[in-house]
Amino acid sequence: MAKVCADSICKIELLRALSPEVRDCLLSRARTRDVKRGETLSWQGDRAETLKIVTRGWVKLFRVSEEGHEAVVNTLGHGQSFDEVPALLGGESAVSAEAITDATVLMLNLSDICSCTNARAELSQAVLSAAQIHMNSMTNQIEGLKIKTATQRLGEFLLQQSGEHDGLRSFVLPFGKVVLAGMLGMKPESLSRAFSRLKDVGVCSAGGRVEINDPATLRDWMLQQSIR
Amino acid sequence: MAKVCADSICKIELLRALSPEVRDCLLSRARTRDVKRGETLSWQGDRAETLKIVTRGWVKLFRVSEEGHEAVVNTLGHGQSFDEVPALLGGESAVSAEAITDATVLMLNLSDICSCTNARAELSQAVLSAAQIHMNSMTNQIEGLKIKTATQRLGEFLLQQSGEHDGLRSFVLPFGKVVLAGMLGMKPESLSRAFSRLKDVGVCSAGGRVEINDPATLRDWMLQQSIR
DNA sequence: TGTTGGATTTGAGCTAGATCAAAACTGTGA
DNA sequence: TCACAGTTTTGATCTAGCTCAAATCCAACA
Structure with a gap:
């Protein structure tokens, strides 16, 4: 039992x-x-x-x-x-x-x-x-x-994680980046590069810890991607 | 009523x-x-x-x-x-x-x-x-x-369609190619090119009608893609 | 404390698929 | 029959993300 x-x-x-x-x-x-x-x-x-x-x-x-x-x-x-x-x-x-x-x-x-x-x-x-x-x-x-870039998918995931941590701007990834890459539909190398692209919009990733300086900036950046 | x-x-x-x-x-x-x-x-x-x-x-x-x-x-x-x-x-x-x-x-x-x-x-x-x-x-x-190419997804769709038409090797696409492209997660131009790639394995597409010369050949071809 | 195997990052090409532009085809109504 | 509008194809580029390879980083463990 x-x-x-x-x-x-x-x-x-x-x-x-x-x-x-x-x-x-x-x-x-x-x-x-x-x-x-x-x-x-x-x-x-x-x-x-x-x-x-x-x-x-x-x-x-x-x-x-x-x-x-x-x-x-x-x-x-x-x-x-x-x-x-x-x-x-x-x-x-x-x-x-x-x-x-x-x-x-x-x-x-x-x-x-x-x-x-x-x-x-x-x-x-x-x-x-x-x-x-x-x-x-x-x-x-x-x-x-179907319609978002790998980096956009990562950004979305990070905002969602931040949300689940009561909106904290700093949190620890729940699992390794190999799995995260698979989850987001990309290769680990691409995930690594997606993270470095997000550095420009204030996303720091050190070890498993991620810090989002300003969620609003991140959100805005994601919208400006591929406007057309 | x-x-x-x-x-x-x-x-x-x-x-x-x-x-x-x-x-x-x-x-x-x-x-x-x-x-x-x-x-x-x-x-x-x-x-x-x-x-x-x-x-x-x-x-x-x-x-x-x-x-x-x-x-x-x-x-x-x-x-x-x-x-x-x-x-x-x-x-x-x-x-x-x-x-x-x-x-x-x-x-x-x-x-x-x-x-x-x-x-x-x-x-x-x-x-x-x-x-x-x-x-x-x-x-x-x-x-x-996440893990298949656009052409593989098209091949899969066509085999499935063929299946729904009692395994007939010739059938009519149920809707236009713009929608089909969207459904398969690609642009119409890419769909057109995916079709022409499948010509080599006996898939003919004229107008809305598709003919699969040999489903087994198509299936084999899809498996051989990206073996690694 | 050194070793070891995995995880992550970085670098250098390569390619599938996107983009942009134009041509060819198709059906529909005048 | 012709003209128009939408659909599909073709051509020429561009690029995000993949592949391959090597360098780091890191934690567990002897």
Whole structure:
């Protein structure tokens, strides 16, 4: 049985949407898995037995093409989940998942749903919300890849990070730059050059720490790119 | 009240998943909208009042960046739907929608759900299925944009089209090449050049008609690209 | 404290795809 | 049948981002 800090659970949106009964029922059957950086959690095409929630560290979702190239589809941190829909409907995972830092993942089996009243309805609702969030994020990504430059995508990512750190102008990148490059759809060398281009608009990057002197300047600069 | 050919409805997966009662109830309150090519159906950011199903012609989902560039996020043909999740949960549309051929759209209001037993549960299920399909397609797109060449993406699209035409080696493109270019994340000029590159592997394109001499050859060629 | 393997940066080309411009084609209505 | 407007193709350049190679940097660990 899962032993998860109650405090930690409160921060997981997907679980907060459930009634205490259903939540406890699910958690009582849940498993947690601790993994080291580099370990694979699940494979694309495998039957998704469980809904996974990252409770510590970071996980990347990715695909590998027949030619052996890797595309990072998303990176998930604390409280974020994946495989929600296939776990509920019974389908296969669309992506593989690997820990990019040491991490802990909570795995919920939705198929043997408890007998609580409304369990199914509550779960559907929660999973739909999660799907909506994922679809928005994917739509943003597609938009970025189709009509923005690599440097613009990096700028956007940094502003978003800054936002998640309560608007702090200085923060630490949550994972390495190789993964970040993959996430933004470029090579590590290009990411390095994108960072140096942003130096001119007051973005300093030293080690994993990034400092945005003036978010407004950065935002303006990004808009002026490719006006036409 | 909607007047929709029953025969046509049978081909719409989302509706087929519903019980006759719930389906009829929804359809009795539905509206259809006929639009000319170029007309806008809905705007990104607007509250999604209805779930939309394309019953005739083609519709593109797209976003326009602050700089005025357009990113086509998806193209939908007969029986395909959009805005499912926000229509059910009550949220805003993530994209704008425009007819790219003369088209008809069926609009279902999910908020005033009928009193049929299970209406809500059935709808959740159906919408979840639709979301799963959309997420898979978006994941494919992201993978393609990140690690495939423009020509590879075109080849993939053509094979998929051929598949939807019962594996026929000759078929007509469902919409113009400007839209197709946007959908594949490139400029019309590049699309034209991608087509001419595929001539060497037996893909003929004349007017809107495409002929794939040998799908296997095309598939092989795509794999040999960028092996490394 | 030195070593080692990975991560990151820098440098020097190269190329896919964009841009800009013009020509060729297509359908549509007068 | 002709002319017009939109679509598609072709040609000539330009450039962002990739590739290949080497130099640094860095943290873990003996």
